[in-house]
Ligand SMILES: CC(C)[C@H](C(=O)O)[C@@H](O)C(=O)O
């Protein structure tokens with residue numbers, strides 16, 4: 001089994017290093033690692049955020065452990081050279097369409113949320129976000145209107161095949177959890193959403209055991225604040241999923257705790273914390289590595305078929321928190337390495 | 348001065364009736380009222396959600412006081428016949444492009460928010476949402492892919508003129524408040540957002556006294572939960588504004604308290620509560636009319652140039668709350684009419 005390590009930018013190298021220590025401590029036989037350059041780091045080294053060697057390694061690997069990309073130095077580059085293109089390119093080139101973002105409050109951290117404790121502690125949801133289509137990947141560009149005005153445009157679209165694939169992921173996930181699926185769209189305004197809703201309803205015929213509901217995205221953003229405990233699995237498109245999953249992560253308390261997996265049809269996966277590269281604290285040893293450690297856990301579960309080891313990682317993180325491990329984002333003073341130490345000690 | 352009253356669907360008629368009582372009590376000379384049919388109610392009566400007579404009345408009026416549209420009976424109608432088309436049509440036909448959604452916690456209601464009291468009570472922000480463009484109004488439809496698959500599509504776009512107009516609204520609003528403007532986009536992915544950001548930066552040259560910042564929409568959704576007190580004015584596009592303003596409203600506590608104004612170039616305006624038609628409680632006297640009463644207040648301020656009367660309405664609502672007036676959504680048992688009575692008593 002080959003794991004590609006893509007630390008990327010900002011705090012990426014620091015947090016991936018801690019996740020690697022945890023993986024090493026599990027001493028799982030038959031795993032090898034190769035490291036690759038992505039994001040602003042890759043642009044600075046070789047002139048492209050997703051160099052051919054990195055893409056080739058990604059395709060060969062069984063799974064990718066990803067840190068973060070994003071570098072303010074690169075903000076004025078042309079779009080195709082910006083760090084973000086690394087993650088978008090990997091999702092597209094590897095067909096990584098099913099982005100899973102679980103949000104659950106660790107009991108020890110329930111008071112870290114801006115939400116009232118009784119609201120926050122009820123959160124146990126999974127966002128299933130499509131990541132190969134939508135307005136992210138349609139034709140886009142700058143053009144002139146007939147009157148000669150500058151205009152920016154992006155085509156939003158989904159076809160039935162794309163919706164069907166992600167809908168099945170949503171239903172399967174709901175079946176494996178509490179049996180409730182909420183599909184989020186804006187069908188009162190968007191044709192893309194109308195097709196989305198039609199196809200989700202068609203697919204629901206295969207899952208009579210799952211209770212399907214539909215919600216407009218504006219209402220979903222409200223409900224995620226008002227009563228996030230009502231959700232089990234949310235399935236939604238790329239753009240709405242981007243917004244709602246970040247929102248949900250903050251409801252949980254710290255974005256420093258949330259892991260994610262993005263899978264393709266052959267369970268090859270990219271695993272990354274959902275927080276970004278946090279350039280403001282990069283290199284200071286202040287980043288919380290737990291989201292990356294938990295992402296490594298998801299990797300063991302979904303791509304490497306090692307559920308027992310995934311359980312061990314999750315238990316170790318919970319125990320470290322119970323033992324009082326707190327990085328800066330959690331109101332503590334422990335460094336990135338000390339947080340790694342705490343997980344290793346709990347393992 | 349002519350005010351068009353458009354009660355619409357669901358709880359719309361009940362809440363507009365209370366706002367009308369409050370306006371009547373102010374006995375402002377020279378105001379006349381005409382009522383029009385919109386939404387599902389109009390469709391059921393005359394076969395169209397925005398009949399020509401309604402549109403004609405809207406164009407003649409100095410201001411529109413709007414209840415809500417949305418009716419589950421109409422969900423399977425063709426898009427152009429659905430209730431929502433009334434509000435979208437009015438925004439477009441009257442050039443109502445500048446949607447103002449203030450969110451501020453009434454001290455008496457700070458504990459109604461799902462957010463911790465210290466987080467919620469710091470909220471005092473205004474969302475300035477563009478409502479004439481974006482993916483709402485671009486070409487859209489269903490088509491077949493080359494492989495024969497059904498595909499839904501919607502074109503997102505903004506031109507520099509549209510962005511410039513709403514940017515000025517944002518800067519002016521910030522100048523009249525605490526001098527901070529946050530422009531929300533997704534410029535790391537969308538060309539529409541890149542143009543948005545470029546133009547907002549150009550316009551900022553006219554407002555050296557306003558501090559401008561930029562935030563990606565996913566981060567904004569997070570920050571609105573984590574620390575909403577950081578925001579003064581947020582300016583954003585139609586789609587992101589739809590999501591963020593509903594989210595912000597829930598951070599405040601009840602969506603039943605939030606008013607909005609949508610203005611065109613000649614300060615003609617449409618005034619509506621930001622909550623919807625709530626068909627589940629329609630006709631039961633359970634709806635909270637305060638958002639509509641406050642919308643009538645915004646109407647007096649922005650379109651009828653009666654700031655003293657607007658102040659009186661706002662003060663009366665605050666006093667009614669201080670006196671203990673609580674509808675169901677606020678944890679009380681007072682009916683829609685009793686809430687109206689409470690405002691009148693406080694006036
Ligand atoms: C970096 C950015 C392009 C990306 C996205 O919008 O998908 C990120 O926000 C995410 O959610 O993974």
Ligand SMILES: CC(C)[C@H](C(=O)O)[C@@H](O)C(=O)O
Nearest residue numbers: 188189218431432434435589
């Ligand atoms: C009813 C709907 C079309 C509308 C919108 O999306 O603009 C509503 O949600 C709003 O925010 O006013």
